[in-house]
Amino acid sequence: MRNDLRAHRDREGLSQADLAAAVGVSRQTINSIERERYDPSLELAFKLAARFECRIEDLFHPDFGDA
């Protein structure tokens, strides 16, 4: 799943560690999400969207392929 987490984080001048602390996960988890190596749970996606005061769809973009 593609995401704009890094762009949102940069816009607010937050470090990965700051964001991780705000949503209660490790910095490595934020890093993995930004690198699109890990798709967060719905709960974490909601937390991230709430932190940036946006909708989940503004942060995450599912890749459904050609189907």
Add this chain to the structure above:
Amino acid sequence: MTPTETPAANRLSEARTYRRLLLGVVIGGVALNVVLRYFDYSVLAELTYIGAFVLAFVVWLGTDVRLFDERDVAIEQRASQLALTASALVLVLGASGARLVTALDLYTVPTVVWGALYGYVAVFLTFAGAYLWVRTRR
């Protein structure tokens, strides 16, 4: 960092400390077990070994801090899945091969190999039990 983020940052730092403590206790216990066995303190060695795991368990359950986040859990699940797949491959090919060479009188499979294969069978029986138990709860 805003005041509302400070407790969260503290929790993460605390979780890191507890995780290190957990790992340290287990590694320390295993190392001490090896050393004590080397010097023939068998009972003390096993008490230390069990004690280390009990202590790790106490650390794990004793804190209200969440020690592992969802990515840690996902990694563990993926690693378990890979380990099971590798074990299945070893069991299917190993058991079949062992039965075949025995039936054809090509080689006498050592008892220790049969023991290991039955060990794999026990792992998969445990998996089947765990699978059914989890399935009834979902």
